[in-house]
Amino acid sequence: MTDSVVEEIPADTLSLLDGTEEARYGDFGIPAAVLAEMTHRCPLQCPYCSNPVELERAGDELTTEEWKRVMTELADLGVLQFHFSGGEPMVRKDLPELVRHAREVGLYTNLITSAVMMTEEKVKELADAGLDHVQISFQGAEGTAADLIAGFKGGHEKKLAAAKMVRDAGLPLTVNAVMHRQNLDQLPEIIEMAVAIGAARLEVANVQYYGWALKNRAALMPTVEQLDATTRIVEDARERLKGTLVIDYVIPDYYAERPKRCMGGWGRQFFNISPAGKVLPCHAAETITDLEFDSVKGNKSIEWIWQNSDAFQKYRGTGWMPEPCKSCDFREVDWGGCRCQAYALTGDAGNTDPACSLSPMHDKIFKLAETEAVTDDRDFKYRNYANARTFTAAE
């Protein structure tokens, strides 16, 4: 008998399980985890929401039977984990039924929720259906700031109560904290809160600026000093809380020299499905308005869409790259950074991500961010259907 080994791989960066690093990251076999936006309806109005500005309507959402068919198809393809996201997935009355189906076809189920609709009864229903894991978003460490950011009075208290219900039901909990200028100073308290409510994981994710967040950038952009402090706080907490709390940290790329390896590379390790069934290379992909996306409602299989559709092929690999990416030594490390950010900031998704210091647009754009960070703009343009109409009409 040889030494036994259990290797640990983040599900969202895993495409193949062949063992070698090259096979795991070098191909685009079916992703191990898929994120499903069950709905864009949500009681919260967070001004940095990752949903597209043009929110999909309840009437366009996939039916219960359509979602079940999608889950079965995903499981057959080799998808292992299914994230029930939104909007607020608990808005869907059929959520327990869908969780049950996901489990029946062998998927590991994760609920990503604001938790403001959670009750004892619903937790029990979901746990009985076989739910494996719950992720609750928090907007701050205390109600005053958190409720203002979420645009939902009393939300923070509801979340704390929901977290207790989740833990009492024996479900593992992750706290998801999206950070920006107006709540970064609460990070130490957020970390303590995560430990106190029994979370095993904490995601500290700095806002990524496209869609809603781009419209609110001046009110959200952190200062350089705040970011330096954040990194120190996270590193210190990781050391101190080893064995108690795992902290995943998403670094903001606005002040970085190198762009992020967005989505592990376009069409390489990730896709998500919109409420209406569109198959997207990333949650923000629809901000690139000149791309067309295939839907699970059409006559193409999900496997075909993933492997062959125009939207996935367009920025997959290195063939699409302009200079300075094309000859850059890091082209297969960061895959050119983020397409949505390139589109949002330069008007062409095929440009180098301006987060890269080699982009000709880098200085101009990120000097602007620094300027915005020290303004006293605190007003949010909340994410809701009324603002969605206004913004869509203006564009």
Next chain:
Amino acid sequence: MTEAAVTMAPAFDEDARPKLPRYARLHFDKARDRWVLLVPERVMVPDETAVEILQLCDGERTLAEIIDGLAEKYAAPRDEIAVDVAEMLSDLAGKGFLIDNREDNTP
């Protein structure tokens, strides 16, 4: 400091009845033709030996019984097997992905 050798994981004694908690699931991945351990936000990839051990962690068998069985099957010295099994299990337990199903398990 010999940090690598020190484990923070709760070591199982041989009367423990190890089992996976409800949120860690051993799953056969047909598409890739191998076993995986599904846990929150992660997929763990056990090798053949680890799979065999995990399949024995049913909350009924004691650790002693698991080790005895493997020692017999592989005709290997029990001490060696015991070290190997304990190492893997305490690693998983330290991450919260293995629990002791013993009735009297109050620390």
